Amino acid sequence: MKRVLIAYRLKPEGLKALEGKYEVALPVDKSYFTREEVMELIPNYEVLVPNFSFYTDKEIMDRAVKLELISNYGVGFNNIDVDYATKKGIVVTNIPNSTREPTAEFAFALLLAAGRRIGYYDRKLRTDEGVSWGIYAEGGLPVYGKTLGIIGMGRIGQSLARRAVASGMEIIYHNRTPLEEAVEHLYNARYVAFEELLKTADYISLNAPYTTQTHHLIGEEQLNRMKPTAVFINTARGSIVDEKALAKALKEKTIWAAGLDVYENEPHILPELLQLDNVVLAPHAATKTIEDRINMSVEMAQNIIGFYEGTYSVSRVN
Amino acid sequence: MKRVLIAYRLKPEGLKALEGKYEVALPVDKSYFTREEVMELIPNYEVLVPNFSFYTDKEIMDRAVKLELISNYGVGFNNIDVDYATKKGIVVTNIPNSTREPTAEFAFALLLAAGRRIGYYDRKLRTDEGVSWGIYAEGGLPVYGKTLGIIGMGRIGQSLARRAVASGMEIIYHNRTPLEEAVEHLYNARYVAFEELLKTADYISLNAPYTTQTHHLIGEEQLNRMKPTAVFINTARGSIVDEKALAKALKEKTIWAAGLDVYENEPHILPELLQLDNVVLAPHAATKTIEDRINMSVEMAQNIIGFYEGTYSVSRVN
Numbered sequence: 001m002k003r004v005l006i007a008y009r010l011k012p013e014g015l016k017a018l019e020g021k022y023e024v025a026l027p028v029d030k031s032y033f034t035r036e037e038v039m040e041l042i043p044n045y046e047v048l049v050p051n052f053s054f055y056t057d058k059e060i061m062d063r064a065v066k067l068e069l070i071s072n073y074g075v076g077f078n079n080i081d082v083d084y085a086t087k088k089g090i091v092v093t094n095i096p097n098s099t100r101e102p103t104a105e106f107a108f109a110l111l112l113a114a115g116r117r118i119g120y121y122d123r124k125l126r127t128d129e130g131v132s133w134g135i136y137a138e139g140g141l142p143v144y145g146k147t148l149g150i151i152g153m154g155r156i157g158q159s160l161a162r163r164a165v166a167s168g169m170e171i172i173y174h175n176r177t178p179l180e181e182a183v184e185h186l187y188n189a190r191y192v193a194f195e196e197l198l199k200t201a202d203y204i205s206l207n208a209p210y211t212t213q214t215h216h217l218i219g220e221e222q223l224n225r226m227k228p229t230a231v232f233i234n235t236a237r238g239s240i241v242d243e244k245a246l247a248k249a250l251k252e253k254t255i256w257a258a259g260l261d262v263y264e265n266e267p268h269i270l271p272e273l274l275q276l277d278n279v280v281l282a283p284h285a286a287t288k289t290i291e292d293r294i295n296m297s298v299e300m301a302q303n304i305i306g307f308y309e310g311t312y313s314v315s316r317v318n
Numbered sequence: 319m320k321r322v323l324i325a326y327r328l329k330p331e332g333l334k335a336l337e338g339k340y341e342v343a344l345p346v347d348k349s350y351f352t353r354e355e356v357m358e359l360i361p362n363y364e365v366l367v368p369n370f371s372f373y374t375d376k377e378i379m380d381r382a383v384k385l386e387l388i389s390n391y392g393v394g395f396n397n398i399d400v401d402y403a404t405k406k407g408i409v410v411t412n413i414p415n416s417t418r419e420p421t422a423e424f425a426f427a428l429l430l431a432a433g434r435r436i437g438y439y440d441r442k443l444r445t446d447e448g449v450s451w452g453i454y455a456e457g458g459l460p461v462y463g464k465t466l467g468i469i470g471m472g473r474i475g476q477s478l479a480r481r482a483v484a485s486g487m488e489i490i491y492h493n494r495t496p497l498e499e500a501v502e503h504l505y506n507a508r509y510v511a512f513e514e515l516l517k518t519a520d521y522i523s524l525n526a527p528y529t530t531q532t533h534h535l536i537g538e539e540q541l542n543r544m545k546p547t548a549v550f551i552n553t554a555r556g557s558i559v560d561e562k563a564l565a566k567a568l569k570e571k572t573i574w575a576a577g578l579d580v581y582e583n584e585p586h587i588l589p590e591l592l593q594l595d596n597v598v599l600a601p602h603a604a605t606k607t608i609e610d611r612i613n614m615s616v617e618m619a620q621n622i623i624g625f626y627e628g629t630y631s632v633s634r635v636n
Contacts, residue, residue, distance in 0.1 A: 101463075102460060105430065105460070105486075113427060113430075113437075116423065116424055118436060118598060119437055121603060122431075122598045123437075123441050125587065125599045125600075133371075135326055135328070135349075135369060136608060138606075139603070139606040139607045144423055163481070167484075266451065281440050281443045282436065282440070282443075283449045283450070283451050283456075288457045289457045289460045
């Protein structure tokens with residue numbers, strides 16, 4: 001029986017498919033195993049399940065003498081040294097299906113909230129200062145009729161585009177490679193160069209993976225090219241953005257607003273951001289519903305079963 | 319030249335079409351005329367433009383000896399005694415086109431914010447307490463795959479449905495009269511009885527006009543019939559809901575959350591609501607963007623021009 005080490009105490013509802021066929025270990029009296037505990041346990045396990053904030057590096061893999069599979073509980077896999085896993089013959093999988101709709105949903109929620117000032121109103125109405133109820137005062141920006149620029153038009157980007165089109169937005173996107181025309185037609189989406197996207201989009205959503213190539217893809221220079229009325233959304237990974245440059249741009253009104261779910265040093269948020277009225281902040285919560293988190297466990301477990309038994313398709317990243 | 323009295327200092331960009339053809343009076347050194355000022359001025363005007371919070375009652379109409387048209391700056395017209403206007407032969411118009419998409423957009427923004435806890439996260443992250451970044455803690459509810467019950471499936475309700483369908487929701491609705499089948503098909507929407515909507519919808523959005531018939535349509539009894547996981551959205555009018563009963567239901571978790579843009583005694587919000595974590599609050603801001611507010615002026619002005627010159631269609635409510 002293959003042994004599976006799950007670093008986080010995932011709910012049993014999502015792990016039923018493993019029962020009786022795999023020996024599963026997970027924390028019992030606390031939320032997660034520390035790095036030290038994983039280091040201690042890992043030599044006995046064929047499968048490791050890290051969550052997206054658990055860093056699985058060379059040192060762990062070197063100790064993991066039996067490791068065959070890292071079944072990541074997350075779609076982004078920047079928490080894993082995939083190149084090193086590949087070298088060692090360890091397969092890495094992720095969970096793009098269960099995370100797709102919730103993440104696109106959350107990105108769109110942040111987009112609407114940042115543009116229409118939902119977070120701002122909710123906060124300010126609860127203070128003594130309050131909000132003006134006048135016809136023009138403290139108004140937001142429209143979403144309907146505006147252009148959404150999607151950086152990274154993969155599954156999540158496309159699901160975001162589907163929502164945006166129905167909300168009256170025009171879609172432009174930038175990707176390593178353009179989509180097939182038939183897919184573009186679904187969203188009436190137009191491929192543009194990165195620079196053009198920055199300059200012409202009213203709303204910009206980051207939906208690309210974090211890699212060494214996308215590190216600080218959005219920095220001071222890129223923010224300066226955006227419209228002063230631009231609204232920037234990040235539900236991808238914090239380090240794709242230079243967080244200090246973003247806070248500065250928001251403070252100086254280089255851009256109009258932002259909606260952020262991810263940060264460079266989670267769970268730390270740059271204190272400057274916490275002081276700003278033109279940003280809406282969330283705690284890496286794009287898939288944070290019990291239902292979705294269980295669906296993610298189901299997909300993660302299916303990757304394990306598919307890998308060993310071939311009865312499910314496996315989402316391999318190496 | 320017909321004389322137009324605008325009770326609120328609307329921006330000139332939206333009033334250009336009236337220039338040179340109508341004599342327009344509006345406040346110069348302040349935001350709005352008081353009721354007393356309108357009473358004083360109104361005998362000399364053929365047209366009155368009230369905004370949605372300016373009550374145009376019998377007393378005003380009795381003094382308005384030349385009044386022919388009330389061109390309301392708003393889609394809801396509960397601020398006008400329309401029956402009395404009809405008796406006096408005064409035509410009342412409203413602006414359903416320019417308000418349609420912004421209001422549906424804002425309703426959907428509140429729906430996503432209430433379900434996915436956008437307001438809550440943004441508020442709590444800025445406090446010392448913060449939010450848990452754990453996998454399950456303080457999670458929201460999914461929107462994708464859930465049922466949206468729309469009460470009042472008119473123009474705004476349908477524009478909301480269009481967004482919701484693309485976001486993976488199933489639509490049920492209740493109306494005085496069911497829609498034509500062809501329209502239902504657009505949103506894959508199903509007509510249900512009011513009671514069934516309350517019992518089966520995961521999200522409930524109020525998009526009906528305020529009338530004596532819809533006063534406190536949602537009260538304690540109706541809230542009790544909703545699911546404990548129900549999310550209630552109101553962008554219509556505050557008095558359609560018994561605000562005290564709603565605050566109680568939210569406090570006691572009879573329902574899961576709410577998103578509110580309108581209140582029984584605006585700009586007053588029930589203090590209990592301001593204390594609750596499971597509500598997201600906005601200051602009657604569904605059309606509060608400069609662009610939309612100017613578009614509303616344009617439509618309002620076209621009602622005046624259409625009424626006198628026949629060159630635009632007029633949205634009459636009596």
